[in-house]
Amino acid sequence: MLRESIEPSSSSRACFPRASYIIMTVNVLLFASYADKLGTDSLSLDLEPGATVRDLLARVRELPGADRLPHEPLVAVNDQYAKSTQTIAPGDEVAIIPPVAGG
Amino acid sequence: MRTALVDRPIDVAALLRDVGDSRNGATILFIGTVRDVNNGRAVTGMQYTAYHSMAERELSEIVREASAEFGTSDIVVEHRLGTLDLGEASVAIAVAHPHRGAAYDASRYVIEQLKRRVPIWKLEHYVDGTREWVDPTKSAQPAGVAND
Numbered sequence: 001m002l003r004e005s006i007e008p009s010s011s012s013r014a015c016f017p018r019a020s021y022i023i024m025t026v027n028v029l030l031f032a033s034y035a036d037k038l039g040t041d042s043l044s045l046d047l048e049p050g051a052t053v054r055d056l057l058a059r060v061r062e063l064p065g066a067d068r069l070p071h072e073p074l075v076a077v078n079d080q081y082a083k084s085t086q087t088i089a090p091g092d093e094v095a096i097i098p099p100v101a102g103g
Numbered sequence: 104m105r106t107a108l109v110d111r112p113i114d115v116a117a118l119l120r121d122v123g124d125s126r127n128g129a130t131i132l133f134i135g136t137v138r139d140v141n142n143g144r145a146v147t148g149m150q151y152t153a154y155h156s157m158a159e160r161e162l163s164e165i166v167r168e169a170s171a172e173f174g175t176s177d178i179v180v181e182h183r184l185g186t187l188d189l190g191e192a193s194v195a196i197a198v199a200h201p202h203r204g205a206a207y208d209a210s211r212y213v214i215e216q217l218k219r220r221v222p223i224w225k226l227e228h229y230v231d232g233t234r235e236w237v238d239p240t241k242s243a244q245p246a247g248v249a250n251d
Binding site for chain 2: 029031032033036076079080081095097098099100101102103
């Protein structure tokens with residue numbers, strides 16, 4: 001799950017590589033039929049900084065049951081509908097929104 | 104203007120009082136109720152859930168838009184959550200305006216946008232004991248007709 005970034009040591013190129021773990025943890029809310037399909041109403045995903053909504057959905061699709069989600073479900077970031085290119089920031093609240101049926 | 108998600112029966116008389124003002128010549132009250140048949144299946148009840156914070160935000164935004172577009176701040180919307188029996192009100196929209204045309208238009212705008220944007224979902228309970236999440240995008244009826 002962790003993305004590893006290997007950098008050469010500043011002191012010597014022959015030295016052991018230094019692994020730095022640069023990630024952010026994002027909470028993802030699921031509702032109604034989507035919560036049923038994935039068997040949970042929330043996920044905690046580790047993403048690289050700069051990850052977009054599209055990147056997040058790609059990670060969600062790796063999870064059991066996620067093959068039953070539509071290809072491009074609606075996503076909200078901090079209570080507002082988001083485009084697939086929107087960048088996610090640490091601490092953002094992300095939600096995957098099933099077809100709404102109020103009224 | 105006022106919007107609320109509530110987990111108790113909607114008091115439509117209170118909504119009418121809230122929009123009442125002597126400058127208004129027309130008041131429209133829309134009530135959406137739980138219907139006994141949906142897409143040909145006999146329904147016994149309905150369970151409503153919401154993404155609470157976003158639903159409140161989106162509902163408030165819709166009412167602000169309606170107010171700006173149709174020229175009245177006398178708009179009150181309540182949407183109920185939880186388990187409802189047949190015939191109970193799931194949503195009520197009260198709009199008052201000096202003139203009836205704009206009052207009708209604003210009321211229609213609010214319900215149509217609500218159905219399109221507000222993250223609320225309903226689990227339909229059928230006579231045979233099964234339950235299913237309503238998906239208007241797969242409905243056999245035109246969008247916006249279901250459960251009006």
